[in-house]
Amino acid sequence: MQGHITLENGEIFEGELPKGFNGRTYGEIVFFTGMTGYQEVLTDPSFYGQIVVFTYPLIGNYGINKSDNESIHPQPAGIVVSTAAGEATHYESKMTFAKAAEEAGIPVISGVDTRALVQSIREKGDMGAVLAENPVKIQEMTYEPLGEKMVMDEVSVNHPETFGEGNHHVVLVDFGYKRSMVKRLNERGCRVTVVPFDTSAEDIKKLAPDGLLFSNGPGNPKQMAEYLPHYKVLAETYPTLGICLGHQLIALAFGADTEKLRFGHRGANQPVQDMDSMKVFMTSQNHSYVVKEDTIDTNEFLVKYKNINDGSIEGLSHKSQTIITAQFHPEAHPGPADSEEIFDEFVEVLQTKGSEKSYA
Numbered sequence: 001m002q003g004h005i006t007l008e009n010g011e012i013f014e015g016e017l018p019k020g021f022n023g024r025t026y027g028e029i030v031f032f033t034g035m036t037g038y039q040e041v042l043t044d045p046s047f048y049g050q051i052v053v054f055t056y057p058l059i060g061n062y063g064i065n066k067s068d069n070e071s072i073h074p075q076p077a078g079i080v081v082s083t084a085a086g087e088a089t090h091y092e093s094k095m096t097f098a099k100a101a102e103e104a105g106i107p108v109i110s111g112v113d114t115r116a117l118v119q120s121i122r123e124k125g126d127m128g129a130v131l132a133e134n135p136v137k138i139q140e141m142t143y144e145p146l147g148e149k150m151v152m153d154e155v156s157v158n159h160p161e162t163f164g165e166g167n168h169h170v171v172l173v174d175f176g177y178k179r180s181m182v183k184r185l186n187e188r189g190c191r192v193t194v195v196p197f198d199t200s201a202e203d204i205k206k207l208a209p210d211g212l213l214f215s216n217g218p219g220n221p222k223q224m225a226e227y228l229p230h231y232k233v234l235a236e237t238y239p240t241l242g243i244c245l246g247h248q249l250i251a252l253a254f255g256a257d258t259e260k261l262r263f264g265h266r267g268a269n270q271p272v273q274d275m276d277s278m279k280v281f282m283t284s285q286n287h288s289y290v291v292k293e294d295t296i297d298t299n300e301f302l303v304k305y306k307n308i309n310d311g312s313i314e315g316l317s318h319k320s321q322t323i324i325t326a327q328f329h330p331e332a333h334p335g336p337a338d339s340e341e342i343f344d345e346f347v348e349v350l351q352t353k354g355s356e357k358s359y360a
């Protein structure tokens with residue numbers, strides 16, 4: 001059946017919605033540029049509540065497998081594609097993309113002129129949008145910017161859970177984590193305990209961690225303002241790695257500021273430079289917010305990584321404490337594993353229990 005995307009700025013795009021769809025889906029519309037990786041996007045909690053436009057024109061051709069889910073629950077509010085493959089041709093495929101989205105209750109609108117839609121988002125920025133059978137009057141759009149809402153209760157675990165075995169124990173503070181982060185640490189001899197985002201310092205201490213990982217997650221990092229002093233204490237107490245939202249929270253906790261990009265970095269080929277070695281590598285990314293460079297206290301932090309495309313901050317390293325952060329996704333999934341060595345560095349620090357070695 002026919003469907004429409006109405007953007008907050010009044011523009012309307014046509015497409016095909018699944019038969020029988022009779023609701024309205026609201027969300028912040030963003031675009032993802034990876035050629036593959038739609039299964040990870042469907043299940044990455046950082047996309048919670050967003051309507052994701054895939055720029056690659058054919059989505060679903062290798063189906064959905066058993067191993068690539070990043071979380072149990074489907075996460076985006078809606079999906080926009082040019083062509084949704086009707087058939088999946090991969091030996092590991094268990095289900096078609098359309099079927100997986102349907103079972104998850106995520107509406108997929110296909111046959112959309114995604115090039116024109118993405119051009120509009122690039123020009124005007126990420127904004128609210130509605131998927132519905134008919135265009136929606138702007139006055140009827142009750143879209144509430146996700147960034148302003150506290151969404152952690154929707155994505156963080158309710159109680160601690162431990163994965164894998166190993167000599168080192170990492171406590172992952174969960175803001176909507178991706179499973180591949182746990183896998184990368186398990187592969188490196190770490191046992192990982194995932195804990196709710198608001199776990200107290202005493203409860204974390206009881207788990208006797210060798211280090212902490214502050215995970216990725218949806219929304220504006222400033223939604224966590226009341227927890228920042230707590231996270232600062234945690235990062236000062238244990239060797240800490242912060243990824244994406246985790247990076248932003250550490251920066252905020254230590255007094256820096258964040259801002260929203262006009263349109264986010266979402267894809268699998270964002271070039272990042274290591275400002276020490278000057279080496280450039282390709283990264284997987286998925287974020288709207290960035291740390292503002294002029295607000296970083298350079299007596300305390302070294303800007304370790306920068307984005308080659310727009311010069312934005314991609315990671316920090318504390319000068320005297322064992323804290324390292326990455327705005328990109330070293331766990332990859334989807335995308336290149338060029339930056340996985342950040343996990344090696346982190347585990348190396350855990351080996352010395354953070355006492356002798358700092359990252360910088």
Ligand SMILES: NC(=O)CC[C@H](N)C(=O)O
Binds near residue numbers: 216217218264288290
């Ligand atoms: N992947 C993430 O952790 C995203 C962080 C944050 N929600 C942002 O959009 O910038």
